[in-house]
Amino acid sequence: xxxxxxxxxxxxxxxxxxxxxxxxxxxxxxxxxxxxxxxxxxxxxxxxxxxxxxxxxxxxxxxxxxxxxxxxxxxxxxxxxxxxxxxxxxxxxxxxxxxxxxxxxxxxxxxxxxxxxxxxxxxxxxxxxxxxxxxxxxxxxxxxxxxxxxxxxxxxxxxxxxxxxxxxxxxxxxxxxxxxxxxxxxxxxxxxxxxxxxxxxxxxxxxxxxxxxxxxxxxxxxxxxxxxxxxxxxxxxxxxxxxxxxxxxxxxxxxxxxxxxxxxxxxxxxxxxxxxxxxxxxxxxxxxxxxxxxxxxxxxxxxxxxxxxxxxxxxxxxxxx
Amino acid sequence: xxxxxxxxxxxxxxxxxxxxxxxxxxxxxxxxxxxxxxxxxxxxxxxxxxxxxxxxxxxxxxxxxxxxxxxxxxxxxxxxxxxxxxxxxxxxxxxxxxxxxxxxxxxxxxxxxxxxxxxxxxxxxxxxxxxxxxxxxxxxxxxxxxxxxxxxxxxxxxxxxxxxxxxxxxxxxxxxxxxxxxxxxxxxxxxxxxxxxxxxxxxxxxxxxxxxxxxxxxxxxxxxxxxxxxxxxxxxxxxxxxxxxxxxxxxxxxxxxxxxxxxxxxxxxxxxxxxxxxxxxxxxxxxxxxxxxxxxx
Numbered sequence: 001x002x003x004x005x006x007x008x009x010x011x012x013x014x015x016x017x018x019x020x021x022x023x024x025x026x027x028x029x030x031x032x033x034x035x036x037x038x039x040x041x042x043x044x045x046x047x048x049x050x051x052x053x054x055x056x057x058x059x060x061x062x063x064x065x066x067x068x069x070x071x072x073x074x075x076x077x078x079x080x081x082x083x084x085x086x087x088x089x090x091x092x093x094x095x096x097x098x099x100x101x102x103x104x105x106x107x108x109x110x111x112x113x114x115x116x117x118x119x120x121x122x123x124x125x126x127x128x129x130x131x132x133x134x135x136x137x138x139x140x141x142x143x144x145x146x147x148x149x150x151x152x153x154x155x156x157x158x159x160x161x162x163x164x165x166x167x168x169x170x171x172x173x174x175x176x177x178x179x180x181x182x183x184x185x186x187x188x189x190x191x192x193x194x195x196x197x198x199x200x201x202x203x204x205x206x207x208x209x210x211x212x213x214x215x216x217x218x219x220x221x222x223x224x225x226x227x228x229x230x231x232x233x234x235x236x237x238x239x240x241x242x243x244x245x246x247x248x249x250x251x252x253x254x255x256x257x258x259x260x261x262x263x264x265x266x267x268x269x270x271x272x273x274x275x276x277x278x279x280x281x282x283x284x285x286x287x288x289x290x291x292x293x294x295x296x297x298x299x300x301x302x303x304x305x306x307x308x309x310x311x312x313x314x315x316x317x318x319x320x321x
Numbered sequence: 322x323x324x325x326x327x328x329x330x331x332x333x334x335x336x337x338x339x340x341x342x343x344x345x346x347x348x349x350x351x352x353x354x355x356x357x358x359x360x361x362x363x364x365x366x367x368x369x370x371x372x373x374x375x376x377x378x379x380x381x382x383x384x385x386x387x388x389x390x391x392x393x394x395x396x397x398x399x400x401x402x403x404x405x406x407x408x409x410x411x412x413x414x415x416x417x418x419x420x421x422x423x424x425x426x427x428x429x430x431x432x433x434x435x436x437x438x439x440x441x442x443x444x445x446x447x448x449x450x451x452x453x454x455x456x457x458x459x460x461x462x463x464x465x466x467x468x469x470x471x472x473x474x475x476x477x478x479x480x481x482x483x484x485x486x487x488x489x490x491x492x493x494x495x496x497x498x499x500x501x502x503x504x505x506x507x508x509x510x511x512x513x514x515x516x517x518x519x520x521x522x523x524x525x526x527x528x529x530x531x532x533x534x535x536x537x538x539x540x541x542x543x544x545x546x547x548x549x550x551x552x553x554x555x556x557x558x559x560x561x562x563x564x565x566x567x568x569x570x571x572x573x574x575x576x577x578x579x580x581x582x583x584x585x586x587x588x589x590x591x592x593x594x595x596x597x598x599x600x601x602x603x604x605x606x607x608x609x610x611x612x613x614x615x616x617x618x
Contacts, residue, residue, distance in 0.1 A: 011437070019445065029461045029462065030453075031458040031461075136335075139599055139600065140592075143592060143595035143596040143599055145550050145554075145567075145588060147570070148570065148588030148592065151570065151574060152584070152588070159581070251447060254449075255449070258448050258449060258452075259551055262555065274452060277456045278556075292449050295446075296444060296445065
């Protein structure tokens with residue numbers, strides 16, 4: 001097990017390293033470069049100044065050398081400065097990360113609370129009218145463009161009924177948890193709805209698969225009540241693949257969060273990534289993207305570990321005698 | 322076999338309805354120039370005196386913020402969205418099939434390498450990555466200005482970018498099937514008769530992987546349309562004045578008070594199309610995979 005873990009960790013690190021090269025190269029391919037943007041905004045800078053600045057920041061060096069320099073600095077904790085906000089990247093990133101975790105965490109729990117019971121219910125009475133209806137709605141949740149869902153929710157709740165704020169984090173000048181919570185409601189609804197569809201389908205599929213197993217028939221044959229069969233025998237086994245998929249779907253959740261944050265002007269990581277790419281804020285874009293990759297890789301790793309931990313039948317790396 | 326497949330497919334009512342909806346959408350969007358001709362106005366005709374007009378005989382769905390006819394723009398937008406969705410899915414399927422066949426047939430280190438690559442791509446946060454890819458300045462990659470100034474540059478760019486990350490499901494499926502097919506007697510026989518690896522893969526293995534590829538590709542069209550629309554919505558995908566359902570929603574948020582209809586129609590069409598492709602994929606899966614059907618009833 002530990003050998004397997006070390007192997008998977010090493011693999012994730014390699015993916016992260018490769019991605020840092022890829023992202024670094026891609027960011028370098030974005031329009032303009034930092035010094036050109038500086039020159040454009042400051043008429044006093046001459047081309048000679050620009051060349052000197054490029055030399056100062058090492059931008060005249062070849063790509064590989066620049067990457068090596070950046071990596072060395074990043075590994076020692078120096079992520080550089082944000083061009084737009086004139087602050088160290090970490091100072092910009094940290095509060096955004098917290099906001100995103102709040103949004104994603106709440107939405108994740110809400111979508112679980114919706115999806116698991118409905119998925120189980122649907123699996124216990126398959127191929128009935130209600131099962132078809134649930135399936136239909138779940139497929140709708142998967143197929144709906146998240147940004148459009150957000151727009152429609154804004155239209156209904158803010159424009160039409162005027163009950164909740166359309167965008168932002170809090171009312172200017174008001175500092176209370178209650179006020180912030182009001183601004184969270186619509187983003188959470190959007191993200192949970194977008195997330196719950198696929199979860200419901202996974203839960204239903206896993207539960208149906210388990211209910212077909214022999215041990216369920218055995219449990220029934222011994223005369224156990226339906227409640228006990230479902231909750232004690234079936235659910236525990238059905239949850240194993242679901243937990244794995246939960247961890248694996250982190251990337252999906254993050255993509256949804258990016259869209260939700262952008263539409264609702266919610267200051268999270270996703271919006272930071274979008275804004276920094278649009279605004280040519282290279283240092284921020286680079287670190288934010290790598291952070292998103294790192295989080296996804298960690299959740300994938302967690303998925304594997306959960307799988308092994310929940311299901312004793314699976315043993316990674318251990319040789320069977 | 323095909324008659325049986327067809328019969329099973331027809332039993333899947335939602336899939337049949339979806340196929341019908343997609344056919345109608347396809348015909349309508351393809352006929353956009355004819356509709357334009359019949360209505361006597363152009364899709365890009367700006368009419369600032371009639372901005373945000375409501376539905377009327379001249380404009381069945383009203384006009385947008387520049388006074389352009391919404392219905393015609395939806396048709397042309399659908400053209401782009403459908404073409405990008407289907408063409409990209411095909412490109413992705415070709416990439417995925419090639420990688421899956423090679424990995425499954427040759428095995429060994431090549432298989433390990435390709436599958437690590439596949440796992441790596443699957444593990445990435447796709448939307449942020451797509452945003453960076455679409456922000457890349459193509460002129461820095463050596464594309465000529467003439468190409469980039471053309472209308473279709475942003476369309477090709479979308480197709481390439483999304484295909485670059487969208488091939489993984491097909492690759493895994495094809496590899497899995499190839500692994501089992503590789504050991505079949507007829508493949509051994511072909512090899513014994515001196516057939517080359519490429520020949521075996523193309524004439525003996527590939528035809529047997531057609532069903533899973535078809536299902537996966539159909540299902541991926543929906544996902545691809547969603548990716549294209551969100552990138553276009555964010556201003557990074559299809560570039561105006563060329564309409565796509567995604568970029569027609571660009572200004573929708575600011576115009577929500579004046580013209581909620583502008584925000585509604587493009588989105589509902591994306592939604593309908595994606596739902597239809599998903600149901601179609603489900604239906605194909607049930608009818609192409611007999612085992613799934615016996616489990617059902």
